[in-house]
Amino acid sequence: MKFFRNYNYIMAITCIILMLIAAGIFYMQFKSRYDVTLGDIKASFESRLLTIDYVMQTATNQVQRMKIQAQNYLISHPSPPTDLTLLEALQEDKAQKTYNLDQLPTTYNIHMIGNLTGEGSLRNRTADFYRELAMALDLNSAYQGIETTIPNIAWVYYTSKNQFINIYPWVKSADFHFSAELYTHEFYTLGLPENNPSKSVFWTSAYIDEAGKGLMVTSAAPVYEKQTFLGTVALDFTLDILNNLLDHFAYVDTPLFIINKNQLLAHSQLVSSKDKTIKPIQSAFPDELQPQLAKILSNSTQDFFYHDGYWIIKQSFKNVPWQLVYWVSHQTILKEAFYSTSLGFLVLLPAIIIILMIALYLTRREFIHPANLLVQHIEAENQGKTTVIPKVPVAWQAWFETVSQAFRENRTLVKKLELYNASLEAMVAERTLEISKLNERLSAENMRMGTELETTRRLQQMILPKKQELKAIHGLDIASFMEPATEVGGDYYDVLEYDGHIKIGIGDITGHGLESGVLMLMVQTAVRTLLANQETDPLRFMNTLNRIVYDNVNRMNSDRNLSLLLLDYHPSLGTDTGHGTLHLSGQHEEIILVRANGKVERIDTQDLGFPLGLEANIESFVAQTGIELASGDGLVLYTDGIPEACNRQNEMYGVERLCTVVSRHWSKTVDEICQAVIADVRMHIDDYKVFDDITLLILKQQ
Known part of the structure; x- marks a missing residue:
């Protein structure tokens, strides 16, 4: 029969269909893995953004706390204190016209306070000057709290317009001393009234530390007494601390990095506090993206966007004027998705082929061949030929015997039906005659009833x-x-x-x-x-x-x-x-x-x-x-x-x-x-x- 002759073609088509299905499954899994990889990167990116933003918010809060503490001190001390031990411990170098806190009272150590250094004389100064000195020394308690809250902080300090600075951790005046050059740094200039009329906390660009700790950034805030500007409180991060916040990102092929305007602030491979210069942001991007860098940086989307073979995500921090950036090549994502998908497919494909071969063999032996013989047996029985049951699996023998028995019984029934049909025709003729007579009676009865109803209806209408x-x-x-x-x-x-x-x-x-x-x-x-x-x-x-x-x-x-x-x-x-x-x-x-x-x-x-x-x-x-x-x-x-x-x-x-x-x-x-x-x-x-x-x-x- 044609079905059995085309069996191999049917199995081949089935194999092709299954292979296409497998290829479709592979593509869907690959596409899903591709999307999941991008989603995982974005989730890790946003998690790291929130972590860094939290640390920066903590720093901003601590700066705001120092500002409030300083201004509250001045409000609560309208006159200079007379019994402040640290104020009395200040030593004056008349030859250099400077003063410092190199010699600490016995009740203090270098882990408890910062060193206050300044230029000029301590004698014959105004009462407000001495109040400000006392306020700066009072900030030592805040410095210790900041060090506990934000480990690895570089410096915490108060810079006064009256030419002194109180800096923590304590450092000898020979290693670092107040100089007027400090007034040129952004941690001071950005706090001046003309630059900061809102008197808010601000962040500086990256710069080289005067005290020798390398490249850093500063969070600072202006300190006022009423409407009079006195100076700024500040705390410093080295760029290495920012790099530490970027470490152990889940996808390390290309690192995260932080930018501020045109400065590269943090990059685990390109930025170090020991660098002598601040690298531009161009150094963090691949050469293929350099011509379109301005367009990339101006893109305002908060999600991944695709540009010239690269996926890029760029989001701004809420508490600092910086941006966290990450890019990864399209090829890298493709490889990641392919390798994570291909292993399962390489196992699936041979398994499908083996299953198909086994199915082909078993169906031919257990079904196709016996079914073909059964069809031939049915055709022979239908023609009235006597046949011998061929050698087939045991489960099929009952089918052959049942077919032979059914045809024998069928031939017997056919003979009986022929006799019965002859008698049935006579019975049908008899019943047809009876039904015809009954229909005539019903028709007559219906006519009679119709006549009665019509008569009654006419009577109703007549009266x-x-x-x-x-x-x-x-x-x-x-x-x-x-x-x-x-x-x-x-x-x-x-x-x-x-x-x-x-x-x-x-x-x-x-x-x-x-x-x-x-x-x-x-x-x-x-x-x-x-x-x-x-x-x-x-x-x-x-x-x-x-x-x-x-x-x-x-x-x-x-x-x-x-x-x-x-x-x-x-x-x-x-x-x-x-x-x-x-x-x-x-x-x-x-x-x-x-x-x-x-x-x-x-x-x-x-x-x-x-x-x-x-x-x-x-x-x-x-x-x-x-x-x-x-x-x-x-x-x-x-x-x-x-x-x-x-x-x-x-x-x-x-x-x-x-x-x-x-x-x-x-x-x-x-x-x-x-x-x-x-x-x-x-x-x-x-x-x-x-x-x-x-x-x-x-x-x-x-």
């Missing part, structure tokens, strides 16, 4: 009041409409005039069809009979009518009953024309009373009667009420088929909508009012099925 009868009613304009939901309806209405007596009735018999139609005819006949016998009392009239319906329903073994409302109309006589009186009895839907101006009133009939046919005697339930009609006043009578008419959204028409339509059209004739209501009901129902009879009666006083 309804005619238009000329309604026109002949003195004092009232009357319009009516009735439409059954089936061939025979269960709604009833009538307008009768007998010997000057006008009786109007409307009712709704439960259910539809022939049984309801017959009951409707009974009611109409009974009403006419009672009226002909001049029964005018509404209570006796209703109770007698109920008894007739009750007895007939019981005789019919029917569960039907009906709601019925009867109205007796009496027109005014003589000169008082245009008025009339209605007496109502019986239980039915609400009556809609409409005044000549279109105002609508709804009258509940629940307490005026009881459904007919449920109880033998309803005399105690029947009551009567009257309505006076002026010219233009009228009533709207209806069955529940109108308010309960539904559309496809299962929304009922409702009495409220009926009242609205009637009120809107009341100025028209009764026929026009009737047509407007029915048109609105049909518009509401649209193309949905009508499930109940619809009856409407409009009465208007002439």
